[in-house]
Structure formats: C-alpha cells, structure tokens
Amino acid sequence: MDEGLLTRIGTSLRSKRQAIQDWARNTEPEKVQDVLGPASLEALDRHLAVIDTALKEAEGNELGMCVVCHEPVESRLIQMDYTACVCIEHYSDEERRSLENELELAGAVQRSLLPQRPPEFPHLEIAAFSRPAQIVGGDYFDFFPFAGARQGIAISDVAGHGMSSSLIMASLQSMLRTLTQEYTSPSELIARINRLCIHNIQFTTFVTLFLGAFDPDTRQFTYVNAGHNPPLLLQSRAGTRGEVKWLSPTGAAVGLTEDFTYTDEAVPLTAGDVLLLYTDGVTESANSLGEFFGASRLASLVRDNAGLSAHDLVHAIRDGLDGFAEGATQADDVTIVVMRVVD
Numbered sequence: 001m002d003e004g005l006l007t008r009i010g011t012s013l014r015s016k017r018q019a020i021q022d023w024a025r026n027t028e029p030e031k032v033q034d035v036l037g038p039a040s041l042e043a044l045d046r047h048l049a050v051i052d053t054a055l056k057e058a059e060g061n062e063l064g065m066c067v068v069c070h071e072p073v074e075s076r077l078i079q080m081d082y083t084a085c086v087c088i089e090h091y092s093d094e095e096r097r098s099l100e101n102e103l104e105l106a107g108a109v110q111r112s113l114l115p116q117r118p119p120e121f122p123h124l125e126i127a128a129f130s131r132p133a134q135i136v137g138g139d140y141f142d143f144f145p146f147a148g149a150r151q152g153i154a155i156s157d158v159a160g161h162g163m164s165s166s167l168i169m170a171s172l173q174s175m176l177r178t179l180t181q182e183y184t185s186p187s188e189l190i191a192r193i194n195r196l197c198i199h200n201i202q203f204t205t206f207v208t209l210f211l212g213a214f215d216p217d218t219r220q221f222t223y224v225n226a227g228h229n230p231p232l233l234l235q236s237r238a239g240t241r242g243e244v245k246w247l248s249p250t251g252a253a254v255g256l257t258e259d260f261t262y263t264d265e266a267v268p269l270t271a272g273d274v275l276l277l278y279t280d281g282v283t284e285s286a287n288s289l290g291e292f293f294g295a296s297r298l299a300s301l302v303r304d305n306a307g308l309s310a311h312d313l314v315h316a317i318r319d320g321l322d323g324f325a326e327g328a329t330q331a332d333d334v335t336i337v338v339m340r341v342v343d
C-alpha cells in the first residue's frame with residue numbers, strides 16, 4: 001500500500017489511542033460512563049486492542065491487504081475503515097451500493113476534521129485549542145487563504161451536537177474552502193453561504209460564524225460576525241495599550257434569518273495585538289457553584305498574559321478555565337483560537 005497513507009494511518013491511530021487513554025485517565029468515572037452509554041469499559045479496551053493490531057499491521061506493511069486476492073484494498077475504503085480487508089469488487093451489487101453510500105458519508109465526516117496544525121503566516125502567530133464536551137462536538141474553526149493573499153480565519157458554533165452537527169460543520173467547511181478564493185470581502189462570502197444554507201433541507205440548524213481576513217501588508221483585519229461570541233482584541237499601540245475591544249456581531253447567525261445584510265468591519269492591527277476567538281463553552285464554563293467564567297474574567301486573563309506567545313497564551317487560558325471549573329463537568333465544547341500580531 002501507498003507508504004504515505006500507511007504513515008497517515010499510523011499517525012492517526014496513535015493520536016486516537018493517546019486521546020482515548022488521556023480522556024479515560026483524566027475524566028471522572030461517572031462522566032466516562034456517561035460518554036460510554038450502555039457500553040462497558042471493556043468495550044473501550046477492545047477498541048484500543050483493534051487500534052493496536054492495526055498499528056502493528058501498518059508497521060509491518062500488512063495493513064489493508066485483501067484476504068481474497070492479496071492485492072491492496074482501495075485506499076478510500078481504508079481511509080473510511082482501517083480494518084477493511086476485502087476489496088470493493090468482491091462484494092455483491094447491493095453490498096457495493098451500501099458501501100458507496102458509506103464512503104460518501106465518510107468523505108463528509110473526514111472533511112469536518114479540524115486543522116491538524118495552525119498555518120504559518122507572515123506577521124501572525126496562531127495557536128488553537130478545541131475540546132469537545134461530547135465525542136462529536138459542535139465547534140468548528142479553520143484557516144484558509146482569502147483572495148488577495150490574505151489569511152482567513154473562521155470560528156463557528158453549530159447549534160446542537162452529535163452526528164448531524166458534524167455533517168453541518170463538514171458542509172460549512174467545504175463551502176468555506178471552496179469559496180474563499182473567490183472573495184476578498186468576508187461579508188460577501190458569508191452572505192453567499194447564508195443564501196446557500198438558509199433554505200437547504202440538509203441544513204437543519206443554524207450556525208454562528210465569525211470570519212476574518214488579515215492583510216499582512218497593511219496589518220488590517222477585516223471581519224464579519226454572524227451571531228458569534230464577540231472575539232476579544234487586546235490592543236497594544238500607544239494610547240490604547242491594554243484596552244480590550246470586543247468584535248461584536250454584525251449580523252445574524254447563518255441560516256437563522258431571511259436577512260442577508262452583513263457588513264464588513266475593519267480594525268488596524270499592530271505588533272503585540274492579541275485577538276482571541278472562542279466559543280460560548282469558554283465564557284459559559286461553570287464552576288461547582290454554577291457560576292459562569294464570563295467575559296470579564298476572560299479579558300483579565302488575556303490582559304495578565306498578554307506578553308506570552310500565542311501558543312503559551314492558549315495554554316494559560318486553558319489552565320485558567322480548568323482552575324476555575326475545579327473539575328466541574330462542562331456542558332459545552334470549548335474552543336480557543338489566539339492570533340498574535342508580530343513584527
């Protein structure tokens with residue numbers, strides 16, 4: 001089989017194993033059981049054993065060999081199911097049709113994966129953290145190029161959780177990745193997405209969406225905010241140093257209203273400015289008394305750690321949230337994206 005694919009499978013299996021083990025180790029037993037539902041802890045161990053077997057086969061170059069004809073199984077099939085060991089051509093017509101359906105669905109889910117690592121971009125440090133409250137969360141963030149060599153950034157919160165929200169995120173991501181190259185204006189792009197979504201029967205909910213474009217030459221940040229939690233901008237230029245500006249919504253959430261009127265806002269950024277994008281799981285993180293973390297704590301936390309790199313600031317915010325929650329179970333996904341302007 002293609003060596004690149006084997007490497008990718010290996011990486012993905014190892015990170016999945018790590019994620020499961022970390023989660024099981026660091027989560028309250030009751031919460032673990034909640035997430036497992038009627039399944040048992042042994043079921044978790046069985047899953048880990050399957051991952052280990054596949055890892056061993058991948059390392060020995062045996063993964064994905066067809067047990068019937070001894071040729072490599074189709075790579076898209078392996079990408080959907082790394083345990084697949086029979087080529088598609090050996091299935092009956094009916095089985096083949098249902099497999100094709102699965103492959104289509106899997107393609108959509110795969111596209112919904114969050115970026116593995118933030119992009120490198122001139123004059124920007126970018127770091128992100130996302131922690132779903134359930135296995136399939138409703139938060140989404142992404143980076144992509146806008147027309148005019150501008151760095152695009154998106155953060156979104158899909159109303160509702162579970163499988164359908166992950167499919168909606170997948171469509172949103174495909175739309176963004178397909179369309180951004182055509183646009184220079186975030187507001188025109190978001191209006192287009194709204195038109196595509198609002199009356200589409202597949203789009204069964206609405207999404208808050210913040211879209212921004214950073215111009216590395218002028219350091220101008222142009223954005224549109226469709227009903228999303230206002231990102232926090234900590235300014236560093238003389239005269240406004242230490243001031244916090246909230247980039248409040250400039251329009252309704254996508255798919256929520258018939259009104260497609262969005263407007264671009266623009267802020268000039270300067271080296272040292274910190275922009276924090278987040279989802280409501282952050283401000284609505286609750287402690288055991290039921291108090292919310294809230295926007296003002298968030299602002300203080302960012303101000304107190306303004307000198308840190310984007311990566312360290314993300315960690316500081318995560319630690320701040322964890323310290324506040326003191327182990328209280330969180331109801332919602334938590335997503336943080338930090339952009340820091342550098343010389």
Ligand SMILES: [Zn+2]
Nearest residue numbers: 066068069087
């Ligand atoms: Zn075969």
